[in-house]
Amino acid sequence: MDQGVCVNGIVLNHDNEVLLVKRSQNDSAFPESWELPGGSLEHEESMPNALKRELKEECGLTVEVIKPLTTNNFSIGATQYLETTFLCNVTDHIYTIALSNEHTEYKWIKFDELDKAGLSDYMKKTLRDSEKALKFTK
Numbered sequence: 001m002d003q004g005v006c007v008n009g010i011v012l013n014h015d016n017e018v019l020l021v022k023r024s025q026n027d028s029a030f031p032e033s034w035e036l037p038g039g040s041l042e043h044e045e046s047m048p049n050a051l052k053r054e055l056k057e058e059c060g061l062t063v064e065v066i067k068p069l070t071t072n073n074f075s076i077g078a079t080q081y082l083e084t085t086f087l088c089n090v091t092d093h094i095y096t097i098a099l100s101n102e103h104t105e106y107k108w109i110k111f112d113e114l115d116k117a118g119l120s121d122y123m124k125k126t127l128r129d130s131e132k133a134l135k136f137t138k
Contacts, residue, residue: 002079007051008038009088010069010130011061013095017108018127020117021058024104029076034107034119036085036126037061051086059106060098063088070129074122085130 011019020034039054041047048065055061066087073082097106109117111131114124 004040004079004081005047006038006040006081006083007047007054008036008083008085008126009051009055009063009065010036010085010127010134011055011059011063011088011090013108015108015110017110019059019097020107020109020119020123021099021103022105022107024102027102030120032104033123034117035123037103038083038085040081047084048086051088055088058100058102060096062091064091069133070126072122072126072129083126085126087130087134 013019019037021037023030023033023035025031037055037058038051039058041050042053045053051065052063055063066089068084068086070085071082072085073080075081099106107117111127114127119127
């Protein structure tokens with residue numbers, strides 16, 4: 001079995017809502033599903049640098065990676081991925097989203113709206129675990 005490492009980010013706006021992006025219908029893995037922005041690491045790239053790059057590419061946001069919140073794993077075909085979710089701050093406090101062609105929509109949701117947001121069980125677990133980590137570290 002192959003292995004991969006990926007990262008995603010909890011980006012909170014001024015109303016304490018989390019940014020979610022919807023994968024393209026042409027995506028080979030999990031088409032049209034809502035997720036946190038992020039992606040896979042490139043060769044010899046650190047997790048924070050990969051997340052900064054992915055958030056810039058996918059959403060047009062410049063972020064500071066603050067701290068890891070949770071780690072989960074999932075599989076796509078024969079590849080097992082380890083995914084770490086980080087808390088991120090938008091450095092310029094400008095929350096204008098410019099989606100890449102990887103995603104078709106974005107939305108901001110509150111943690112207490114997870115059950116009515118059309119999310120996969122995996123994404124709900126990731127967000128709930130992240131919320132717990134945020135409350136624990138405040």
